[in-house]
Amino acid sequence: MSGQIESTDVLVVGAGPTGLMLANWLVKLGIDCALIDSKSGPTRESRALGVQARTMEIYDQLGIASEVVRASQVAEGIAPGYEHKPFGYVRFLTLGAGSTPYPHIYIFEQSRNEELLSGNLQRLGSGVRWEQRITALQDEVMDDGGTGVSATVEGPGGQTGIRARYCVGTDGTSSAVRKLRQIPFEGRTNQHTFYVADAHGVTGLMPASINLRFGAEYMLLGFPMGTGGHDRLLGIVRQQSGREDDEPVESSVRPMLRRVFGVSYESSSWFSTYRVHHRVAAGFRDGPVFLAGDAAHVHSPVGAQGMNTGLQDAHNLAFKLAAVLKGEAPDSYLDRYSAERRPVALRLTRTTDRLFGAVTSDNFFLRQARRFLLPLAAPVGIRVIPRLAGGSRLFEYISQVRIHYWMSERAREDARGRRGRVVGRRLPWTGQNFEALKATRWQAHVYGDINAVRLEALRSELDVEVLTFPANPRKGLAGGKVFLIRPDGFVVAEAFADQAAAAFQEAIREHVGTAD
Numbered sequence: 001m002s003g004q005i006e007s008t009d010v011l012v013v014g015a016g017p018t019g020l021m022l023a024n025w026l027v028k029l030g031i032d033c034a035l036i037d038s039k040s041g042p043t044r045e046s047r048a049l050g051v052q053a054r055t056m057e058i059y060d061q062l063g064i065a066s067e068v069v070r071a072s073q074v075a076e077g078i079a080p081g082y083e084h085k086p087f088g089y090v091r092f093l094t095l096g097a098g099s100t101p102y103p104h105i106y107i108f109e110q111s112r113n114e115e116l117l118s119g120n121l122q123r124l125g126s127g128v129r130w131e132q133r134i135t136a137l138q139d140e141v142m143d144d145g146g147t148g149v150s151a152t153v154e155g156p157g158g159q160t161g162i163r164a165r166y167c168v169g170t171d172g173t174s175s176a177v178r179k180l181r182q183i184p185f186e187g188r189t190n191q192h193t194f195y196v197a198d199a200h201g202v203t204g205l206m207p208a209s210i211n212l213r214f215g216a217e218y219m220l221l222g223f224p225m226g227t228g229g230h231d232r233l234l235g236i237v238r239q240q241s242g243r244e245d246d247e248p249v250e251s252s253v254r255p256m257l258r259r260v261f262g263v264s265y266e267s268s269s270w271f272s273t274y275r276v277h278h279r280v281a282a283g284f285r286d287g288p289v290f291l292a293g294d295a296a297h298v299h300s301p302v303g304a305q306g307m308n309t310g311l312q313d314a315h316n317l318a319f320k321l322a323a324v325l326k327g328e329a330p331d332s333y334l335d336r337y338s339a340e341r342r343p344v345a346l347r348l349t350r351t352t353d354r355l356f357g358a359v360t361s362d363n364f365f366l367r368q369a370r371r372f373l374l375p376l377a378a379p380v381g382i383r384v385i386p387r388l389a390g391g392s393r394l395f396e397y398i399s400q401v402r403i404h405y406w407m408s409e410r411a412r413e414d415a416r417g418r419r420g421r422v423v424g425r426r427l428p429w430t431g432q433n434f435e436a437l438k439a440t441r442w443q444a445h446v447y448g449d450i451n452a453v454r455l456e457a458l459r460s461e462l463d464v465e466v467l468t469f470p471a472n473p474r475k476g477l478a479g480g481k482v483f484l485i486r487p488d489g490f491v492v493a494e495a496f497a498d499q500a501a502a503a504f505q506e507a508i509r510e511h512v513g514t515a516d
Helices: 017-028 053-062 065-071 092-096 110-123 176-180 246-261 306-325 331-360 364-387 389-398 409-415 435-439 452-461 497-511
Strands: 005-013 033-036 073-075 077-082 105-107 133-141 147-155 158-169 185-200 210-214 219-226 230-237 267-281 289-291 443-447 465-469 481-485 491-496
Touching: 005 017, 005 147, 005 306, 017 033, 017 053, 017 110, 017 306, 053 065, 053 306, 053 435, 065 110, 073 219, 077 092, 092 389, 105 219, 110 306, 133 158, 133 176, 158 176, 158 306, 176 289, 185 246, 219 246, 230 246, 246 267, 267 331, 306 331, 409 497, 435 443, 443 452, 443 497, 452 465, 452 497, 481 497, 491 497
Parallel strands: 005 033, 005 158, 077 210, 158 289, 443 465
Antiparallel strands: 073 105, 133 147, 147 158, 185 230, 185 267, 210 219, 219 230, 443 481, 481 491
16 A cells, blocks of 8 residues: 555445435535546446436436536436337327426436536536545544544555545445345346347337337337437347357347347447346445445336436435535434435336336246237327326336435324325425425425415524425425425425424424534
8 A cells, every 4th residue: 555545424335326416516515525437447438328307307406407408308208118019199298288397218328427427517617536446444533522434445656545524325235335245135036137238220110219029028118319210219138148258149149139020220320238137135225335336126127217327326316415514403314315225226126127027027928918918008008198197107117206215214103104295205396396306405385275374484584595486286396385404405404484393393303314
């Protein structure tokens, strides 16, 4: 070891989308961090493609959503089908209008998200330290008596020691941080192999749409990447010969696409295969060490939610780390990160595992269901879903704007497990109220009429900014109620104006705890 030792508040290991998002928010919130990565530079080939509505809202809060809108390929809807035959078409705008300012899926691949976040991080005055590999990570007593970490990092210039109050592993499926902390990665690996092709001159798919085709033995996902038939194609490889090199695999995939789905393409920029895992770390926190993104959870690409879930992990954790490091919350507040995000990962992994299993299983009955029942039932569903209230609910789940957190154990007990319409969720969008979230601080919103005297009294009683908005009963924001919103945009509590001061004080104490 060279003997060089440096100190920082947070050591972030892994400069993929999750690590970059975390570093962006930490720096924006005034927290010193070091972002390292063992690679020589940014990702070039990308499996993750779609940016969901909730991630776009976070990008908007960060001030970079407009760049995604300008540079992405908008998937206007989904076109499901069975083999050669499309079932119909569902426009995302039909389902998502009124739920979010971003009612689409934005095709903006992982490498471009990394480029966007890296550029913004540089504008904030920080950056990535490439070719820095973590080789050791131990707990260490810090100068203030608290527990931090001591990491050994190897790079072109030799070994360096980094002391940090906290460390976050955002270093992917094969996370070195997770392995160094010996945190089990629980789950399974699917028996099938997936392929992904960056294809040009594609024919047989509906343009500007996500194409989802099922078959008795195969499945196909197509994501629009640009004009001229540029699509990213994903599907199952069923190798008959046992050969594993890429070229023979692609040469067998192309005729299968023509034969089964009526899809062909002229050329591909690249083609690769990989195995699909469904795994979740046994814990997202181990003392001063945290896991986020693929280091914490991996699952199939069904639903285009993997990268988005990691980005939202980072957003959630950044605000909690900032609150603790600024002395606004106790260290125990960081336990809420795992309490909030791990259930999301477990639910998502279970759901995608079941869906992926249903469309890839070799089980005789499931294959027959895909062959005979799906072509009959799915076209009816495609016509009916957009007309039902459940259609909007489905969009909210897929776009991840409907995620719910229990704000405290007492809240869970009081509700007897029944999730509320507003509290515990990201603030419902009314068309006017999201701009205020860019302040990234605690605030209270009043929806509906309120007596001017009562409003002024409320502002003097609450130790947060109080803003007023028109009532929106359809979103559950009405009746002169006051809603307490934390800096990441989630609603912690609600109360009538004359009860808000006492109710919010208690809610914050239950949710955050008492700072040392």
